[in-house]
Amino acid sequence: MSILIAENLKKHYGEGETLVKALDDVSLSVERGEFVSIIGTSGSGKSTLLHMLGGLDTPTSGKVVIDDKDISELKGDALCIFRRRKIGFIFQSFNLVPSITVYDNIVLPLQLDGRKADKDHIANVIETLGIAEKLKTLPSKLSGGQQQRVAIARALASKPAIILADEPTGNLDTKTSMDVLGLLKTTGRKFEQTIVMITHNDEIAQMADRTIHIEDGHIV
Template sequence: MGVILKAEQIEKTYGKGKLAVNALKPGDLTIEEGRFYSIIGRSGSGKSTLLHILGGLDRPTGGKLYIEEESVFDLNDTKLAIFRRRRIGFVFQAYNLLPEHTVLQNILLPIELDGRKPDKEHIERVIKALGIEDKLKYYPDELSGGQRQRVACARALAAKPAIILADEPTGNLDGKSGDELIALLKESAKEFNQTIIIVTHDMKIAENADTIILLEDGIIKSFEGNIIQ
């Protein structure tokens, strides 16, 4: 397996002077394609900050990020947005669905913005696997939190991105639905050689990852093997 993502001495500081907060201290990270990673740590340890930097959503204070050997933060904002849309799928805690668009329109939006033709067979399979085939004409405000999370996951998987980044994707799902979602993500990763990186508080999910990334006070403590005893 090749290296798909590499971070070199990335760090993130919010504020200046006495008010400065080192959300992420300088550290390196290497991510291989086709693997399932989980990011764990206490609240405030820097998990979401790291995830957002890895996805090119937040620029680091220092350091470099390479995705498939492309220096991500050397791109201008327009090129960076296109790069994210084509190579990365996101699942946010807040869903980030457009309320004026139907479920199906939300799922297809990233593909259509990129001017590509949707793979209907693949999308239908994702929609069926997530159990939202009867919700396609609904609007986000008409759905429960768990249903919105499924739509957000479908949107991330629809374009078959190289990397899927998810922030607590099972947080609004019951145990069975959460297990099914993780199984779907892992199946997608295997079929399309995708890399999955998930921030989670669920140790059951973390234990099933190929590699665990542990963050403590903004420091990447370990990222080789399963460190949970």
């Protein structure tokens, strides 16, 4: 069953002579529980694509369906809430809130949503990611790899329909990258999460079950 479907996605900037086709007719689908990597060089349109899939940007035409819901039908607050409940984001720059502890960062999306945290699930996630001893620490005291592990825990805590990861190891050295990717892969599988990951690196893309290549706004 497809959890994510993108149909004929187009994103064009400017017009006439200066028309730039960042995405030109991209269609793809991701099955529940799959780990898919989208690989392309910088400027290939892969980040634009991820932004469309996550509802962070609207396409010029085409549609994105997540968990049977066409997100182009959602406007304003509804889209915001949908994102919070259904999508977990992992960014290159971790994006943790610096003034609150690791644990509070992990449960923040749940609290924003007014939901009770599933304590067993979260304890299991924390244990698997090896950050149990860091829960009361502020993010700034952690290494880059540890910060990204916290970000993975945050994405997993709310059991989203899909996790979108944008160059999750872009700011990490090779050794730490393998740690973070290994954990992303094993937690994805353990908690039956669907993951779509953007990368420009072949070796990193190899970690996924399936790789989608994107070039000049097209899937190749």
